[in-house]
Amino acid sequence: DAGVIQSPRHEVTEMGQEVTLRCKPISGHNSLFWYRQTMMRGLELLIYFNNNVPIDDSGMPEDRFSAKMPNASFSTLKIQPSEPRDSAVYFCASGKRNPGEQYFGPGTRLTVT
Amino acid sequence: DQQVKQNSPSLSVQEGRISILNCDYTNSMFDYFLWYKKYPAEGPTFLISISSIKDKNEDGRFTVFLNKSAKHLSLHIVPSQPGDSAVYFCAASREGASGSRLTFGEGTQLTVNP
Numbered sequence: 589d590a591g592v593i594q595s596p597r598h599e600v601t602e603m604g605q606e607v608t609l610r611c612k613p614i615s616g617h618n619s620l621f622w623y624r625q626t627m628m629r630g631l632e633l634l635i636y637f638n639n640n641v642p643i644d645d646s647g648m649p650e651d652r653f654s655a656k657m658p659n660a661s662f663s664t665l666k667i668q669p670s671e672p673r674d675s676a677v678y679f680c681a682s683g684k685r686n687p688g689e690q691y692f693g694p695g696t697r698l699t700v701t
Numbered sequence: 702d703q704q705v706k707q708n709s710p711s712l713s714v715q716e717g718r719i720s721i722l723n724c725d726y727t728n729s730m731f732d733y734f735l736w737y738k739k740y741p742a743e744g745p746t747f748l749i750s751i752s753s754i755k756d757k758n759e760d761g762r763f764t765v766f767l768n769k770s771a772k773h774l775s776l777h778i779v780p781s782q783p784g785d786s787a788v789y790f791c792a793a794s795r796e797g798a799s800g801s802r803l804t805f806g807e808g809t810q811l812t813v814n815p
Contacts, residue, residue, distance in 0.1 A: 688733045
């Protein structure tokens with residue numbers, strides 16, 4: 589299995605631009621999670637899906653952030669418009685419903701200038 | 702509200718000695734606990750877990766201990782090796798009707814010196 593795949597690995601964009609991060613979970617996993625890691629806040633959950641349905645988006649910082657999971661093998665996290673404070677590493681993870689182990693992708697390092 | 706806390710941001714040990722990483726939690730509803738290891742420029746990788754019905758789980762050099770009354774868990778690595786140098790995250794899970802989500806601690810940077 590290739591593991592969780594994320595693209596791009598690095599993204600540099602200017603403030604105000606739209607950014608789309610992509611994730612392909614491990615086949616057979618029915619939960620998908622988006623995390624953000626920063627020095628100040630550590631690893632924080634943004635949103636997670638079960639069976640392609642968003643379950644908890646309370647971690648999404650504001651309306652500029654949106655996430656979709658149109659099918660079991662693909663998810664996107666979109667930021668529009670992007671701001672410098674969005675600069676962070678964004679991780680996607682997938683897992684089975686039980687017990688709770690999650691498998692992380694390599695992350696996307698986003699820099700907004 | 703930080704429900705999972707790792708109070709030591711860093712730990713340095715000598716190769717061959719024991720590494721002990723600590724984690725405290727506040728939510729008594731957590732019923733499953735995990736440790737993840739993270740190398741630079743990589744995603745966290747699952748290391749070991751423990752259910753709340755147990756107090757110890759061992760996997761090779763890694764042992765996790767859970768003290769429910771104290772709401773405390775620890776990860777023991779023995780003997781420590783230079784390749785163990787990484788950031789270690791403690792995580793807790795509360796199984797709900799809609800599936801489980803993990804709450805992570807801040808992480809502890811472990812450095813094992815040769």
